[in-house]
Amino acid sequence: LTKVVHQLGIAGYLETVRGKGGGLRLARPPAEIRVGDVVRCTEPDMALTPCFRPIDADCPIAPSCLLKSALHEARDAFLRVLDGYPLAELGKPAEALAPTEEALGPIERYGGYSNLPEALRVKGEILANIPDADLQSAEQCFLDAIHCARQQGALSWELRSTNSLAKLLLRRGQVESARRVLAPIHGRFAEGHGTIDLVTTRDLLVALGSPLSS
Numbered sequence: 001l002t003k004v005v006h007q008l009g010i011a012g013y014l015e016t017v018r019g020k021g022g023g024l025r026l027a028r029p030p031a032e033i034r035v036g037d038v039v040r041c042t043e044p045d046m047a048l049t050p051c052f053r054p055i056d057a058d059c060p061i062a063p064s065c066l067l068k069s070a071l072h073e074a075r076d077a078f079l080r081v082l083d084g085y086p087l088a089e090l091g092k093p094a095e096a097l098a099p100t101e102e103a104l105g106p107i108e109r110y111g112g113y114s115n116l117p118e119a120l121r122v123k124g125e126i127l128a129n130i131p132d133a134d135l136q137s138a139e140q141c142f143l144d145a146i147h148c149a150r151q152q153g154a155l156s157w158e159l160r161s162t163n164s165l166a167k168l169l170l171r172r173g174q175v176e177s178a179r180r181v182l183a184p185i186h187g188r189f190a191e192g193h194g195t196i197d198l199v200t201t202r203d204l205l206v207a208l209g210s211p212l213s214s
Contacts, residue, residue, distance in 0.1 A: 004042050011041045026087075035090070036082035097126050117157035120145035121164050128168055139168055159185055160197045166204055179208045 005024065008014040015027040026033065059065065100123050104116075124141030127134045142165035149158035162185050169178040186201045193202070 007041055008038070013038060013041065030087035033087045034083050035085045035087065036079045039079065039082055097123070097130065100126060115157075117145040117149035117152065117154055117161055120148060121157075121161045124161075124164060124168075128164075128171075135168060135172065139165065142168065155185075155188065156197065159189070159201060163197060163200050163204065166201075170204075175208060179205070179210055182208070183210055 005014060009016065009027075012027055013033055014024050016024055100119070104119055104123060120141050124138040124145065127141060128138035142161050145161035146158055146165065149155070149161060162181055166178040166182045169175075169181070182201055182205050186198070186205060189198055192198055
């Protein structure tokens with residue numbers, strides 16, 4: 001994985017962010033990155049057989065072999081298809097909205113589903129990431145998820161939904177509001193500080209300049 005990340009960084013597809021809360025992010029808009037180019041970068045020889053590599057191209061039947069030519073043609077066709085897909089078109093959250101709402105309908109009407117907070121949160125994430133994102137409806141989904149989690153006494157679900165809400169608030173530039181929703185729930189956890197959701201909460205608070213209780 002480290003080698004692949006390094007290759008993609010050199011090629012200008014990824015960039016690293018240093019410090020707490022850092023990591024990796026795209027160095028170009030996803031619409032400008034073609035899947036075929038990424039494959040070429042990470043698999044430069046695309047050697048379907050050993051004879052594709054110059055160092056191994058000493059096969060005694062190479063002059064009369066038709067398979068290599070056919071495989072070359074297949075490889076080129078494969079890459080041409082991938083060249084037609086930018087990263088921006090691979091994730092289409094709008095297509096997930098209808099089935100999510102259909103599944104939530106009877107659950108919200110009749111109840112009895114312990115994972116309802118997470119289902120509401122997922123709907124909010126979809127609404128926040130579709131083209132022409134409906135941020136107000138997304139925020140309401142996160143608030144409903146938090147309320148439902150509290151009713152269930154499901155602290156972990158509440159934490160995850162609060163993280164989603166805080167990220168949305170930050171997206172709107174509401175820094176102080178994000179800090180106010182994150183700090184109280186972070187303080188309610190006495191253990192589990194290595195879990196992904198709690199690490200996310202901590203990193204968000206650190207990025208916001210909030211002191212953390214020991």
